[in-house]
Amino acid sequence: MTNEFSSDWLALREPYDAAARSKRLAAAFLEALPARPCILDLGAGRGANARFLDGLGSGDICWRLVDRDPILLKEASQMRAQTDQQIVDFAPDPALLDLSQADAVSASALFDLVSVDWFERFLRTVGGVPLLFALTADGEFRWRPSDSADVMIMARFEADMRRDKGFGPAMGADAPRLMAALLSEEGYLIRPAQSSWRLGAGDSAILTILVDLIADATRDLDGRPEVEGWRARRHHSIAMNDLSLEVGHIDLLALLD
Numbered sequence: 001m002t003n004e005f006s007s008d009w010l011a012l013r014e015p016y017d018a019a020a021r022s023k024r025l026a027a028a029f030l031e032a033l034p035a036r037p038c039i040l041d042l043g044a045g046r047g048a049n050a051r052f053l054d055g056l057g058s059g060d061i062c063w064r065l066v067d068r069d070p071i072l073l074k075e076a077s078q079m080r081a082q083t084d085q086q087i088v089d090f091a092p093d094p095a096l097l098d099l100s101q102a103d104a105v106s107a108s109a110l111f112d113l114v115s116v117d118w119f120e121r122f123l124r125t126v127g128g129v130p131l132l133f134a135l136t137a138d139g140e141f142r143w144r145p146s147d148s149a150d151v152m153i154m155a156r157f158e159a160d161m162r163r164d165k166g167f168g169p170a171m172g173a174d175a176p177r178l179m180a181a182l183l184s185e186e187g188y189l190i191r192p193a194q195s196s197w198r199l200g201a202g203d204s205a206i207l208t209i210l211v212d213l214i215a216d217a218t219r220d221l222d223g224r225p226e227v228e229g230w231r232a233r234r235h236h237s238i239a240m241n242d243l244s245l246e247v248g249h250i251d252l253l254a255l256l257d
């Protein structure tokens with residue numbers, strides 16, 4: 001079954017992420033690093049973030065990919081040789097991360113899962129290195145056409161985004177705003193960029209899975225028939241090539257002055 005960390009889902013979203021994210025911020029991040037930098041990628045999954053940054057072609061990067069899922073990390077190493085890997089569940093404590101060799105830290109599609117408390121403790125461990133955090137969800141979902149159940153479903157989904165994913169109550173849709181505030185308090189200069197997906201006709205595979213992920217996350221609460229009705233109407237719109245959806249994400253580059 002597809003879930004937000006399954007290999008199939010991460011593979012499906014990778015080209016949408018690459019098209020949406022800010023090349024300008026990514027280039028500025030790489031320019032801030034020494035020659036042959038060592039970058040620690042948090043929650044690396046199948047290595048999409050490393051592939052994106054390698055693809056900008058600025059030179060040889062030594063990667064340390066960190067994730068708790070050994071199967072995803074194995075896929076990452078099959079697609080890119082010579083990656084150092086650390087299999088660790090870092091939710092209990094950011095101090096579990098080995099940042100000793102890191103010239104920089106990156107992550108993609110991760111921080112809406114973590115809590116304010118975890119992020120504050122993480123920032124105290126990173127020691128001022130450049131940070132690039134791409135594709136943090138900001139909770140914006142713009143459905144065209146709208147549906148009478150959108151407001152109810154998306155309110156529930158936003159509540160689900162704030163559920164504890166092991167790091168304490170997740171920042172969810174507030175993550176970009178809270179991260180920027182906490183990074184500023186630590187003295188970082190922040191550069192944000194919008195990295196939203198714009199999906200429509202021709203994107204039926206990712207639209208179908210998004211509708212199902214949202215419906216599955218909200219149906220256990222009260223009102224299952226309304227959720228299933230919404231799911232069926234959204235599937236019908238996708239089949240008619242009549243659904244478009246914008247999914248909001250923010251990239252943040254943070255550099256110390």
Ligand SMILES: C[S@@+](CC[C@H](N)C(=O)[O-])C[C@H]1O[C@@H](n2cnc3c(N)ncnc32)[C@H](O)[C@@H]1O
Pocket residue numbers: 004005010042043044045046047048049066067068069072088089090091092107108109110166
């Ligand atoms: C939404 S995926 C993003 C993966 C990858 N960065 C990408 O952009 O394709 C989030 C990743 O964080 C990892 N993750 C979630 N919680 C974790 C934890 N407590 N410790 C380590 N990794 C975790 C998952 O295994 C997954 O690979």
